[in-house]
Amino acid sequence: MCFEHPEYLRLFWGFPLLVAVSFYGLLRTRYLLGQLCDEGLREHIVVTRRPLHEVAIRLVPLLATACFLFALAGPLRCGGNHGRLDIVYVVDISMSMSAADTHPDRMERARQEVMAIEVGRRLGGRAGLVGFAASASVFCPMTADREAFGLLVRRLSPLQAQHQGTDIGRALELAASMLPDGGGIVLVTDGEDHGSDAVATARSLPGRGIATLVVGVGGDNPVRLPGSFAEGEVTSALDRHLLDALAHEAGGIALYAADGADVASTASRMFRALSARRAGDAGGVGGVDPGRGAMLSGIVLLVVALALHGGRSWQVDGKNVKFSSGPDGRFSRSIKSKR
The missing domain is CATH 3.40.50.410 (von Willebrand factor, type A domain)
Structure with a gap:
């Protein structure tokens, strides 16, 4: 694969730092909660998101950012000219x-x-x-x-x-x-x-x-x-x-x-x-243009990230509690006991 603007690929060097900072915040929060009280007591007095939800909230925006950076670099399939002219x-x-x-x-x-x-x-x-x-x-x-x-x-x-x-x-x-x-x-x-x-x-x-x-x-x-x-x-x-x-x-x-x-x-x-x-x-180009595909993937991931923030599931007193906002801006909740 070739890139029309390969200079933008240098931005990926900072990506590991973004991942590290994001997950450091998650681990730091859990560490401080552990210092506050033991696990048995924490289930009764602290409202926390489910672990997978926490990871998804941090990971999905990072993946969307990676897709946008990839699209910005202008990826090309080197096997054809794709209408681009030197x-x-x-x-x-x-x-x-x-x-x-x-x-x-x-x-x-x-x-x-x-x-x-x-x-x-x-x-x-x-x-x-x-x-x-x-x-x-x-x-x-x-x-x-x-x-x-x-x-x-x-x-x-x-x-x-x-x-x-x-x-x-x-x-x-x-x-x-x-x-x-x-x-x-x-x-x-x-x-x-x-x-x-x-x-x-x-x-x-x-x-x-x-x-x-x-x-x-x-x-x-x-x-x-x-x-x-x-x-x-x-x-x-x-x-x-x-x-x-x-x-x-x-x-x-x-x-x-x-x-x-x-x-x-x-x-x-x-x-x-x-x-x-x-x-x-050259017989045309089959499939989706790599740059356009990366851009669409980034947009989809942003929608998923917004959905993850829109409806949040927490654990309170051993039960799964889901909070969601309605059209009037008010919050409603549903409680499901853990089995």
């Missing part, structure tokens, strides 16, 4: 991304688009991050930890590029190697490419079970890049022609932030449809 975000961090022809600049807009797509995902799955300029590097390996992923996205900057230039083909190849079982690639760039094999690499992606979304950031008119360069003034503009060609060869979609496109919604629909196809190709 996505690698490929983000341009070359110097051209520092251009300010989109607010506040291309790099910040790229970060915003990546996080909007990732936050908008509803089907789960892991995310990875590749940053590229003249070379490509893995900035975040495949992970289900959205918080850690977001932190690494926010750190993306042209200052992290080891060598300036832009090689989209190398970045796509690296991203594809992170998806051996297929998935999705989101390429976010202004389209400037100094490599030679980007279109060829994009053409190979559908055969590897990878869907591609191309997100173009920047404007169509050339703008001057901030900073000083040996070549003098350097300008940059969005290359729609290349990005359209990449999307076409990859069998994907090209969207442009400058056009006001709702990138996150389009990405959500695109990847949701792909997830449904993948689940269908």
Whole structure:
């Protein structure tokens, strides 16, 4: 079994402590009653619950808590994809991304688009991050930890590029190697490419079970890049022609932030449809989803816990006495002699 959010499983380390504290209270109460008087006298002057009732009242809420923690971790059956899709975000961090022809600049807009797509995902799955300029590097390996992923996205900057230039083909190849079982690639760039094999690499992606979304950031008119360069003034503009060609060869979609496109919604629909196809190709998923089953079990256990607290059975003077509350809030009791 796999987990979409395995970081929540760490909470189970505190579970033995909860069990110990709960049953320590029970044992401590019985010990103090034993110090108060002997067992024969205690049956006549002290009202106590039956032992099994005491244990159930403490144990059932703990079991419900365990079910909720298990569901929170997002359990998955690893034998199938269950419609969940792994996505690698490929983000341009070359110097051209520092251009300010989109607010506040291309790099910040790229970060915003990546996080909007990732936050908008509803089907789960892991995310990875590749940053590229003249070379490509893995900035975040495949992970289900959205918080850690977001932190690494926010750190993306042209200052992290080891060598300036832009090689989209190398970045796509690296991203594809992170998806051996297929998935999705989101390429976010202004389209400037100094490599030679980007279109060829994009053409190979559908055969590897990878869907591609191309997100173009920047404007169509050339703008001057901030900073000083040996070549003098350097300008940059969005290359729609290349990005359209990449999307076409990859069998994907090209969207442009400058056009006001709702990138996150389009990405959500695109990847949701792909997830449904993948689940269908796998023959569907039989049985109850583990996470949903754990959640339902937790709810049932909470109802049982409330029922245990609602009608309480005690032992008084050697007889079983059951107290229950009626619709008017008043208590009634029934007495049954022990045999």
